[in-house]
Amino acid sequence: DVKIAQSLRSMGHIRYEQRMFDESLDFYQQELKIYEENHASNFENVALSCEYVGASLIQLEKYQEGLNYLFRALQIFEENPSSNCQNLTVCLCAIGNALLEQGDPNEALSYHQRALAIRQELYSSGKYDEAFDMYEQALVIYEKFCSSEDLELPTCLSNMASLINDQHKYDQALSFHYRALAIQEKHLQYSYTTVVNVLKDIGQIKVKQSNFDGAHDDFSRAVALLQQYDPLNHSQFVNDLEWIVSIWKNKQCYHRAIKYLQQCLHIKEASLSPENLSIATTLLDLAHVHRTRHEYQLSLI
Secondary structure (H helix, E strand, O other): OOOHHHHHHHEEEEEOOOOOHHHHHHHHHHHHHHHHHHHOOOOHHHHHHHHHHHHHHHHOHHHHHHHHHHHHHHHHHHHOOOOOOOHHHHHHHHHHHHHHHHHOHHHHOOOOOOOHHHHHHHHHHHHHHHHHHHHHHHHHHHHHHOOOOOOOEEEEEEEHHHHHHOOOOOOHHHHHHHHHHHHHHHHHHHHHHHHHHHHHHHHHHHHOOOOOOHHHHHHHHHHHHHHHHHOOOOHHHHHHHHHHHHHHHHOOOHHHHHHHHHHHHHHHHHHHHOOOOHHHHHHHHHHHHHHHOHHHHHHHO
């Protein structure tokens, strides 16, 4: 029986790929009947069969009937946590896509967001391709239905950029960050913190690429935005300035590195207690740069 069901599933897949959905539906329904009647305890195959039946029905524009099967599959996956989480996310996305076809983008988005939440687990376990696929599906919905005021779209783009960056695909990551930045800059007054963070992410990628001039521009823009919108955010200021210090060190422009280190020191001394270790760290860094320039007397100050 199981072998017959597997053969029926294979034939259903072939017909589905050939867009012969009436025939794929027939094969999937036969497969489902075998599992329901003889192997009901094999919950994963029952759920998958329901999912395939639902997908074929939706392709035939029988949306409600198809959704009923997809919801049944979803219930089985959710009631059996030992099931493959990838199957669960595929089912959630299938429901989201079906709802989208029915003209219910808000409900569709909620299912894709549930899939994205599971994506975090896939991401943390190194399943980058599966995670990226889910982001792409969500991105299609965001681009089609989100208003220009909605920041869900740039958030999704930034998450995709971070995912790709972790795989060292820096040029591709930058392209997603720039798309996110272009949207966020239209609402700068309300999203300046996000813009600052994206600029930092872009700058850090450019440092990895040894594009120090480009990185300097990005961190300098981040500093300028902080000065304009959040001048009392001392820790963020120092963090961005320290990145600029590292850039000048990499370019061996030590006199410029000293200039920014002195700015860091001034901010820290004005905002932290004198015994704070962070002040000592900056002083040591200054001394090291002075020694690099053979300014031994200054390194002792």
